[in-house]
Amino acid sequence: MQMQGKRKLKTRKLPVNETTNGINATTTAIASSSLRRTLLWVEWTLIVIHVLVMVINTAGDLNDITIRHNVIALCVLMGRAVLSFYFPLNRPLWQRRTYIFLEIFVLLPAQAFTFWGLSLFLYLALTKSCFLLDRRDIMITAIATGIAWLGCDAWRLPGMIIWARENMPEYWENPQRAIVASLINNTGVYIAACTFVLLLSLTVVSERRSRQKALNLAKEVETLATALERTRIAREIHDSLGHSLTTLDVQLELAQRLYERDPHRAADALNAAKTLASQSLADVRRSVSAMREEGFDLNGAMRMLIEQFPRDLALQIDLQTNFPQLPLQTSHQLYCIVREALTNVQKHSRATHITVRGSQTPNGVLLVISDNGIGFDLCATWEGFGLRGMQERVQILDGEIKVESMPGRGTRIEVKIPLKVVKGRTR
Structure with a gap:
């Protein structure tokens, strides 16, 4: 690409x-x-x-x-x-x-x-x-x-x-x-x-x-700490529940409209809504456990995220991660970045293939997420795609984020986390 x-x-x-x-x-x-x-x-x-x-x-x-x-x-x-x-x-x-x-x-x-x-x-x-x-x-x-x-x-x-x-x-x-x-x-x-x-x-x-x-x-x-905590809570709600609840609302509305005309399609919509509700509850539990757990396995959490991620048969996700044992804060933020990126690709990119790569480098940790979707114009307004929340998470880790995209050529997101954060020496 x-x-x-x-x-x-x-x-x-x-x-x-x-x-x-x-x-x-x-x-x-x-x-x-x-x-x-x-x-x-x-x-x-x-x-x-x-x-x-x-x-x-x-x-x-x-x-x-x-x-x-x-x-x-x-x-x-x-x-x-x-x-x-x-x-x-x-x-x-x-x-x-x-x-x-x-x-x-x-x-x-x-x-x-x-x-x-x-x-x-x-x-x-x-x-x-x-x-x-x-x-x-x-x-x-x-x-x-x-x-x-x-x-x-x-x-x-x-x-x-x-x-x-x-x-x-x-x-x-x-x-x-x-x-x-x-x-x-x-x-x-x-x-x-x-x-x-x-x-x-x-x-x-x-x-x-x-x-x-x-x-x-x-x-x-x-x-300022209070303001940061409010921002963090808002970001968590947006990243973990925002998309799921929006889709849930659409499915429930569809079920209401089809209840009398097409009961079978209404039942399918209700089943999808039930799945989304369960997913939202799992996201909440995962976020809470991620903040409380001491030994958070980022590689395992990534695999579970890919397995549970709702997608059609045409979308393939290739996961290649080999992260070392990271501090809880770093692991949680990287996990949320990948989840937000996958959600954005599913909603906006029309991609058929997504690649997620993560590894340790001499300078820290490197995370790359790429797709073969329709891409977008970097000069246009793109904050609505959820990239702002990803950037805020990278800032928390003192890292760098780079976005590469153009219409018709897909999108590539590269995240670099410095070595001091990887070793737990956060500010």
């Missing part, structure tokens, strides 16, 4: 389930809620601790200065308490920038006009910036915050010098040196603490994003 036209089947892309985006959004929302709740608890714990410290330290030493400082500090804490309930993690960038600016700006009065140190809230605001801003904005925020924070320290130094001269004169004998030492000390503390907080927070952010990405990928894999 001479073949001229050659064409590889096109790869069909599996559709991605649209629910993946919804799953990712749900996962992100849960992670955001957990982060917001954690930061809220941390901030309110700091607020309560600072209020208790203020009450304890000023209980027996109330004066105008202390009262003024306490009022300013309490107003600052109230501002932070209000802001703590709003965490714009999934808001536009301008809202996140504004939020971080307010978080830091509300602390500056306490730093400039009181003796209460609220630096822990400053570092908490920098921590929040790591979750809300990109790295460029984080660095700008850290530098600008440091300048403003140290500027507030410098603004407060003259009052501290006057107070220290009155209460610790021996320490403040040289005010210029004390000012420089204080600024250097505060700058070093801020740089060290800011570096530590930012590195730790960015590490947490990176780990959190990696974990969230892993969860999203796991959900996507689960969704």
